[in-house]
Amino acid sequence: MIFFNQVNKTYPAYLAKKEKVVLENVSFKIEKGEFVCVVGRSGAGKTTLFKILLGEEKPTSGAVLFDGKDVHKVSPREACKIRRRIGMVFQDYKLLQSKTVYENIAYAMEVTGATDQEVEKYVPEILETVGLVEQAFHFPHQISEGEKQRTAIARALIHEPDVILADEPTGDLDPYNKKDILELLTGLNQSGATVVLATHDKETVNNLGKRVITLKDGKVAGDSKKGRFVL
Ligand SMILES: Nc1ncnc2c1ncn2[C@@H]1O[C@H](COP(=O)(O)OP(=O)(O)OP(=O)(O)O)[C@@H](O)[C@H]1O
Ligand SMILES: [Mg+2]
Numbered sequence: 001m002i003f004f005n006q007v008n009k010t011y012p013a014y015l016a017k018k019e020k021v022v023l024e025n026v027s028f029k030i031e032k033g034e035f036v037c038v039v040g041r042s043g044a045g046k047t048t049l050f051k052i053l054l055g056e057e058k059p060t061s062g063a064v065l066f067d068g069k070d071v072h073k074v075s076p077r078e079a080c081k082i083r084r085r086i087g088m089v090f091q092d093y094k095l096l097q098s099k100t101v102y103e104n105i106a107y108a109m110e111v112t113g114a115t116d117q118e119v120e121k122y123v124p125e126i127l128e129t130v131g132l133v134e135q136a137f138h139f140p141h142q143i144s145e146g147e148k149q150r151t152a153i154a155r156a157l158i159h160e161p162d163v164i165l166a167d168e169p170t171g172d173l174d175p176y177n178k179k180d181i182l183e184l185l186t187g188l189n190q191s192g193a194t195v196v197l198a199t200h201d202k203e204t205v206n207n208l209g210k211r212v213i214t215l216k217d218g219k220v221a222g223d224s225k226k227g228r229f230v231l
Contacts, residue, residue, distance in 0.1 A: 001032045001066070001194060004027055004029075005064070006025050006062040007052065008025060008062050009022045009048055026045075026062070027220065033189075033192065035194075036194075037199060040215035044200075045215050046167065047167055054083060058072055067082075084112070086162070087156030087159065087161035089164065095140045095152065100138060101132055104140075109158050126157050127154065145177065146180060149173065149177070153181070153185075164195045168198055168200070169185070169199075170204050178204060209226050211225050214227075
């Protein structure tokens with residue numbers, strides 16, 4: 001379903017003397033229905049990997065295929081279709097502060113062309129799925145970190161995505177909230193979604209016992225089923 005084929009990504013030098021090599025010959029395949037952890041230290045290139053898959057950044061060389069289609073070579077229309085099949089949970093949530101939890105989700109639907117009826121039907125369902133019915137009319141400053149993370153996940157679910165990319169979703173959470181978020185992601189995976197979880201949280205990865213792709217110095221340093229975080 002997802003195929004990174006010899007992907008290289010280099011950022012230009014800017015102020016530094018040398019250009020920055022972020023990904024080097026990164027290759028892996030992820031099949032439909034898998035739950036995969038992508039691990040590596042801060043700066044290892046996890047978020048960059050997601051941005052490349054979403055088409056927000058171009059690889060310097062190599063290709064990324066989604067269901068056999070090169071996400072950087074397809075028509076804008078096709079790219080948009082692929083983008084809708086991927087739900088991204090951003091590392092910094094990207095919630096709109098002046099909108100409630102409900103409105104944050106509704107707004108994401110509206111800007112991609114959903115009708116009022118669709119919004120009214122689907123938002124309550126998503127709120128139920130992520131356990132935020134009680135907080136629906138709270139603003140981001142009135143909810144906890146765990147609830148913000150849930151809102152970010154809710155927003156990623158609006159197009160019933162085939163793939164969920166979760167970028168460090170347990171970063172700022174206490175152990176209880178962490179467990180809840182992981183259960184939510186595991187549940188979504190059991191319902192059929194392919195989940196890719198980027199994290200530098202060792203404990204989370206080791207407790208999950210899922211496939212682990214390890215990035216180190218821009219390269220894939222390990223890829224193992226039921227893997228452990230060993231860096
Ligand atoms: N637009 C950019 N221009 C230049 N360098 C960048 C850019 N985006 C990221 N980088 C650099 O690329 C490297 C990888 O960044 P990335 O955000 O992918 O890391 P990460 O693994 O997600 O880290 P973290 O765990 O802290 O989120 C970092 O050294 C970062 O400074
Ligand atoms: Mg990151």
